[in-house]
Amino acid sequence: MINQTVAEDRHMAPVFFALGDGTRLALVQRLVGQGAQTASRLSENAQVTRQAIIKHLQVLEGAGLVQHQRHGREVFYTLKPQRLAEAQAFLYGISAGWDRAIERLRHIVEPDQPNTDS
Template sequence: MSLPDPMASSQVRDAAPLFAALGDETRLQLLLRLSSSGPASIARLSAQARVSRQAIAKHVQVLSAAGLVRTRRRGRERICELEPARLAGAHQCLDLISTLWDDALDRLRSFVEDDSQAHP
């Protein structure tokens, strides 16, 4: 039995923190909000959230650290917006996982077939 492909392994290492950043409902809601309504300040984002402004600010920091959003100061506000470059990268990671699993299904299927032929 072989170890996992080191290529896929390194891609997976990169993907883990990204998924971790996505693995929170509040953060997903923030991304949804930024997707549907465009850039917004921390205050604006927290106005419609159930948690405090500071909680939102922390979540934005997490998303920013994951490279999913970009922030910039505009006067006294901090404007948050989706990071296009990272979006492409995220998309790529998601596709990788999807493909991986599709392949897994195929292999599983043929494995079962081979197995049933090997042990009739």
């Protein structure tokens, strides 16, 4: 069972790797708040170079979190909200599993308490 779950969820590893870097996380936040942006625009007020921003965007794109579209000479980057939704659902599943485990433990430790499961 656990090996099947690991195999099914392994596709999420690149997402969490990509989001595990502060610069990339800040890029995602900027794209959420400001919509489609060029690398030049995203590098404004950043503590890294435009080239570094482009490399971070490539990691985000490789994880399926960002896509780019060329308009003339400019390349605009946008978020792919479906991939963020998948990450959120993955984390929700983990959280729900912990909630169930804690409830089972509570019934072992306090067996006389009424069941609050709905």
